[in-house]
Amino acid sequence: MNRDISSISLQEDFLLWVDVAVRNGLWELRRALSESLPVSINQQTYREPTTARQIAKQLSELLQKSELDSPSVRLTLPGRFFLVKKVKVPAAISPSDYQDFVAFEFEKIWNEDRNNYHVYLPEFSRQNGHIKEILALAIRKEVLGFIEEIAQMANLNPEIITPAYFTVEEFFRKTHPDLTGLNLLLGWQRHGYDIIISDEHNFVSYQFRPYNTNFDDIDKLEEEELISGFEAVVEEIQHPPILDKNVYSVQGIYLYGFHFKPSWMALLKAQVPISLQLFNLDEVTSLKLQPAGEHIKTDQIHQFIEPISNVMAFE
């Protein structure tokens, strides 16, 4: 079935946009761009009415410039906008009672009125004996309302709004179906890493880790600081300090993100004894995504993994 999709990934201060046309089973990447947002989204600015208006104006203009006719719009949000938690429940508990367990777990994290959050239970479960692990996701109602307001002002009417890490992990599984063991997907964002862990069965975990304690912009960091920070992060993910044993044993690391420079690969590979690859589609044969036009080259795919994943993950 032929269809057109505009996929937008919002970050705190910039956006990624891809236009994909599906024609006879072939995915044509018609446009890929990145732009800074007129206003950075943070705890203060998202409450100001002008913020949504400015961002909506930008999105609306970008939509009008699209070559696609009336595309379906999909939106991913930064992982940091969400709280994600795995909750263990006895297998004998029926799903209708999960909400109690989830609410109880989140109570230990929230410092404010619980009614300020939407909480979701995506389809996910792992079972170990008589204990089942379910996944719970929370987002502030104000934040989701802010995003919906932007979408409404821009006349986007998105068919999907989802956290980026779920679509990236899903996309990774689809493009690497034969991989086993734990794999680390490291997204290089403006102020830190999106750290996604996946295994051959399902999503395992997500966390955000800033590049340094000052929360500095990646452009302001020296290359040496980035490289040494990368080594520390990979070690800490697997064996957090003061823990008695490894939490994870990672088999492979896949790097993506708009701010990642492929020129760092050689230096990074020397830091960790784990297989290190760029998350792109060079070796993927199961998916045919062809850049059409000169907007993007194949060696830039890793920069647009988030919006691309939102196109592929739900297919």
Added chain:
Amino acid sequence: MVKINLKKPQTTPEEDIFPPGREEPKKYSTPAGPSRRKDTIDLSFDSTESFFDKTEMEPPLEEKIEPFVDESDTVVRKKEEIPETNSTFLGSERDIGYKNPFVQNKIFYILGIVAIFLIVIIFVIMKFWGADKELRTASEIAAERLLSEEAASEKSTSESLLMPVFRQNVSTNQTLNDQLQKLLEHQSATAKYSLIVMTPSEINMTILAASRDDVARFHLDLKKAFPELGFDIVSVQSKLENGHPMIYADLSAELKGATAAASAPIEPATRKIDDISRELRRLAEQHGVGIQYWKEGKNIPQKGYEEVFYYIQASGSRANLLNFFSDLSRQYPMLKINKFSIYPDNLDTISDKKLSSRLNLTYYRMN
């Protein structure tokens, strides 16, 4: 793989499923259904209603006892009204006027014979039918006796089946209770308990400390105090508490439950309780513990008994809650604690003040 769409209309389990208000209580006879679509989080656990509602249970059918004789079948003719005379049925010597006395007598004779004949028939019918009824009743009684014997036998079979389960329940529950008491008695200057969760196979706790060093010291102290448990630090995360940076750490240990002695006595009076909800509420009230939430979960039928799951939220002072646990673990062998948690109500760490608890129980209910 995890797929979720925050935009989608709320029709799937992915959606925000928390209700705006209290969930309707689940009736006793209604099995658990799929989760409903909700808009906001329902964390109001203030319901004190018991979901153990027997109003939908049908009363036992009263055995219909058919009358031995059905009056509608009685065919007893009333004697024909005889003209008021001084004569008897068999005739008399009185002068009855113009009618031929022989003819009148003949009619009476015929009627009499018919009546006698009918009486005989009725007698015969009643005799055999009554016998049948007697037979049926006897057979019914025999059947009933057999059924009740079978039921008694089955009951004693299910009791004998459940005795080892009851013994193990007591052993498991008491182990959990003992471990909880010991953990709470273990005081540390470096960290405090924020949450303790226990199942028959593991103990998980969350502690709050000022620094990672304090977490490490607490861990060492715990290992020394409970060497048989072998606590591990599972995760560490920093958090702001009232503006101060603190460290939350999760610790976990495997719990090896004790095996019940085969000959451990179980009091007959404690084997079966007709209304577990009322009983536990009574126990809670006795100890000054409030039950905020009571929900019946799955009901798994077995041969001779059924396993019924319950989820309870209770709160009270630390001493009251621990006493409640202690009695629950010792006095109710038909209950098995699957999981319980204990945490402070309004504070960050467990203290002597009000605590809350969540219990997940299995009730082994004999048929």
